[in-house]
Amino acid sequence: xxxxxxxxxxxxxxxxxxxxxxxxxxxxxxxxxxxxxxxxxxxxxxxxxxxxxxxxxxxxxxxxxxxxxxxxxxxxxxxxxxxxxxxxxxxxxxxxxxxxxxxxxxxxxxxxxxxxxxxxxxxxxxxxxxxxxxxxxxxxxxxxxxxxxxxxxxxxxxxxxxxxxxxxxxxxxxxxxxxxxxxxxxxxxxxxxxxxxxxxxxxxxxxxxxxxxxxxxxxxxxxxxxxxxxxxxxxxxxxxxxxxxxxxxxxxxxxxxxxxxxxxxxxxxxxxxxxxxxxxxxxxxxxxxxxxxxxxxxxxxxxxxxxxxxxxxxxxxxxxxxxxxxxxxxxxxxxxxxxxxxxxxxxxxxxxxxxxxxxxxxxxxxxxxxxxxxxxxxxxxxxxxxxxxxxxxxxxxxxxxxxxxxxxxxxxxxxxxxxxxxxxxxxxxxxxxxxxxxxxxxxxxxxxxxxxxxxxxxxxxxxxxxxxxxxxxxxxxxxx
Numbered sequence: 001x002x003x004x005x006x007x008x009x010x011x012x013x014x015x016x017x018x019x020x021x022x023x024x025x026x027x028x029x030x031x032x033x034x035x036x037x038x039x040x041x042x043x044x045x046x047x048x049x050x051x052x053x054x055x056x057x058x059x060x061x062x063x064x065x066x067x068x069x070x071x072x073x074x075x076x077x078x079x080x081x082x083x084x085x086x087x088x089x090x091x092x093x094x095x096x097x098x099x100x101x102x103x104x105x106x107x108x109x110x111x112x113x114x115x116x117x118x119x120x121x122x123x124x125x126x127x128x129x130x131x132x133x134x135x136x137x138x139x140x141x142x143x144x145x146x147x148x149x150x151x152x153x154x155x156x157x158x159x160x161x162x163x164x165x166x167x168x169x170x171x172x173x174x175x176x177x178x179x180x181x182x183x184x185x186x187x188x189x190x191x192x193x194x195x196x197x198x199x200x201x202x203x204x205x206x207x208x209x210x211x212x213x214x215x216x217x218x219x220x221x222x223x224x225x226x227x228x229x230x231x232x233x234x235x236x237x238x239x240x241x242x243x244x245x246x247x248x249x250x251x252x253x254x255x256x257x258x259x260x261x262x263x264x265x266x267x268x269x270x271x272x273x274x275x276x277x278x279x280x281x282x283x284x285x286x287x288x289x290x291x292x293x294x295x296x297x298x299x300x301x302x303x304x305x306x307x308x309x310x311x312x313x314x315x316x317x318x319x320x321x322x323x324x325x326x327x328x329x330x331x332x333x334x335x336x337x338x339x340x341x342x343x344x345x346x347x348x349x350x351x352x353x354x355x356x357x358x359x360x361x362x363x364x365x366x367x368x369x370x371x372x373x374x375x376x377x378x379x380x381x382x383x384x385x386x387x388x389x390x391x392x393x394x395x396x397x398x399x400x401x402x403x404x405x406x407x408x409x410x411x412x413x414x415x416x417x418x419x420x421x422x423x424x425x426x427x428x429x430x431x432x433x434x435x436x437x438x439x440x441x442x443x444x445x446x447x448x449x450x451x452x453x454x455x456x457x458x459x460x461x462x463x464x465x466x467x468x469x470x471x472x473x474x475x476x477x478x479x480x
Contacts, residue, residue: 023064024127025097025270026248033058033101039250040101041146041300047131050138054106059117061127062099062248064270068092073120074102079113097268106133146300149252153264155302156254158206158235161188163213163294164258165198165319167363168469173198174319175258177295178228181304183235188213188228189340190294192221193310193325195351196318196361197473203230204258215348221359221425223276224313225340229348238296240337241303244280245269250300251284251334253308255292265289270331276313279336283329284308291332293319306334316424316459317475318361324392324475358426361461362470369409370472371444375462376402392476398453403462405472407445414438415467419449422461429454437466454478 030042031054040060049057069092076084087102102117112133119126147155159180165173176194180187188203195201201213211230219226245251249269256262267286274281284297293310311317311325312333326332354360374390377398388404403419416434423429432449439445447464454460457480464472 022121022124022126024061025064026062026099026246027059027127027129029057029059029129029131031056031058033060036146036148040099041250046138048138049106049131049133051106051108051110051112051133051135053137056106057104057115057131057133058101059104059129059131060099060101061119061129062097063121063126064097065093065121067094067096070121071123072100072126074100075118076102076104077116077118078111079115080111097270144301147302149264149266152252152298152300152302153254155236155238156252156264156296156298157262159183159238159296160206160254160256160262161190162204162256162258163190163194164202164204164210165194166200166202167197167365168199169365171365173363174322175292176310176319177254177256177292177308178203179238179294179296179307180230180233180235181240182237183233184237186230186232187217188230189296189307189337190226190228191224191307191309191335192219192226192360193224193316193318193322194294195219195226196316197320197363198318199355199363201228201351203228204256204260205233206235207233208260214352215350216354217348220339221316222314223339224309224315224335225307227340238298238304239302241299241301241305245282245299245305247271247282251305252298252300253284253286253289253291253295255289255295263289265291267291267331269334273329273333274312276336277339279338281309281313281336282306282334283331284334285331290322293322297334304337306337307340309333309335314424314459316361316426316461321475358422358428361426361473364471364473365469369407369411369413370464371406371408373403373405373464373472373474375474375476376404378402392474394453394476394478396453396455396457396478396480398478400450401453401476403449403451403464403474405447405464407439407443407447409439409441409443409445411441412439413466413471417447417464417466419451420463420465421451421454422463423454424459424461426461429460 028045032043073088075086116130118128161178163176178188178190213228215229217227265286270285271283291308295308297306317325417437419432421430
C-alpha cells in the first residue's frame with residue numbers, strides 16, 4: 001500500500017444554487033502544484049507520469065455544491081484494481097465552489113499501469129480520474145507558466161481601451177470597453193452594444209490620449225463583435241489562445257474609467273451558456289466586479305480567448321440595458337475571439353452611415369423627458385392615471401401589445417409622434433400613424449399605443465419618436 005498525502009484548497013467564489021447530484025467543474029492532474037493568490041495551480045497538466053523522474057501525482061478536483069459541512073472521501077486504486085489508500089476528511093465549505101487535491105507519492109517500486117482516484121462527497125459520486133504510471137521518462141511539451149497578477153495587469157493595461165459614449169444632445173452615456181490585439185495595426189475590438197444608442201464614441205487609450213472613432217472595419221450583430229479603425233499605438237500584441245477554455249479555469253479582465261482608472265478583475269469560467277457558429281459561449285463570474293462590456297478576457301497564461309458581451313449573442317440590447325440583458329446568467333457571457341479572428345478585413349464604413357441606415361441604433365435624446373414607460377398586456381384607457389404593471393415577456397398567442405409612456409417634459413416638446421417596431425437585426429417592421437403632440441414644460445402627460453404583436457418568437461425593439469428624435473426605447477420578447 002502506498003501512502004497518499006491529502007491537501008485541501010478552498011476557492012473564494014460567489015455563491016449560487018446547489019446542483020444535485022454533485023456538479024464536478026474540473027478534474028486535472030500534474031506532477032507539482034502550489035497555491036497562487038488564493039487559487040491552487042498545477043505546474044502542468046498531464047495524465048502520464050514516470051516512476052523514474054516524477055516524485056508524486058497531484059489530482060485536483062473542483063465542485064459546485066452547497067456551502068457548509070461535507071465529508072470528502074478519496075480512494076486510490078492501483079492497476080490490479082486493489083484499493084491502495086482511502087483518505088477522508090470532514091470539511092466545511094465557505095462558498096458554493098470549492099476544491100480539493102490529493103497527492104500520491106511516486107516511488108521506484110510503485111506499480112506500473114493505469115491508476116485511478118475516485119472521490120465521493122457525503123456519499124455521492126464526486127468524480128473519477130485515471131492516469132498512467134510508466135517506467136520510462138515522460139516527454140512533455142514545454143509547459144506554459146501561469147502569469148502573476150502583476151504580469152496580467154501589465155499585459156491588459158497595454159491594450160485596454162475605455163470607450164466614452166455620448167448622445168447627440170451631449171449627454172455622457174454609460175462607458176464601455178474595447179482592446180487592441182496588435183496595437184500597431186490600429187484596430188480596436190469591442191461589442192456592437194457599445195456602439196448602439198451612441199452618436200459619438202471616443203477611445204481613451206492606455207496613455208490617456210483620446211481619439212474619436214468614426215469608422216467600422218467589420219462587425220457581426222448576431223455574434224455581437226465589432227472592429228473599429230483607430231490610429232496605430234505602441235505596445236505588445238496579445239497572444240491568442242488556440243484551444244477552448246475549460247469550465248473551472250481562472251480568467252482575468254479589466255475595468256476602467258475615462259479618467260484613467262484601470263482595475264484588474266479576476267474570476268472563473270463557471271459555465272457554458274450557448275454555442276455560436278460552433279464555438280462555445282462561456283460564462284465568466286467575477287466575485288468583485290460585473291464585467292465591462294467589450295473588455296478582453298485572458299486565461300491564467302495571459303492568452304486572449306474572448307471579450308465580455310453586454311448580453312448573449314443575438315440580444316440586441318445596448319449597454320444601458322446590461323443588467324436585463326444578462327438576466328439569470330449569474331455572470332458575464334464571453335464572446336469567443338475565434339469568431340472574430342477568422343473574419344477577413346473589410347473596407348471601413350463610417351459609423352454615421354450605419355446610423356443613417358439603421359444598422360446601428362440612434363441614441364435616445366432628451367434624457368428625463370419620459371418619467372416612466374413600458375409594455376402592457378391590457379389596454380390602458382384614456383384618462384386612466386392609476387399605476388400600471390409593465391411586462392417585457394409576451395407569447396406568440398398574444399394579439400396586441402400596449403405601450404404606455406408618462407411624460408414629464410423639462411422643455412416644450414411638440415411635433416409628430418410616431419412609434420416604430422424593429423426586429424433583433426434592426427429591421428423596421430411596423431410604424432404607427434403619426435400623432436400630433438404638444439407637451440409643455442412641467443406637464444405630466446400620459447400617452448398610450450396598441451400595436452399588433454410581432455408574429456414570430458424573438459426579441460423586438462420599440463422606439464417612440466417626436467420628429468426625428470428618439471425619446472423612449474424599450475425591448476420586449478415574444479416567447480414560443
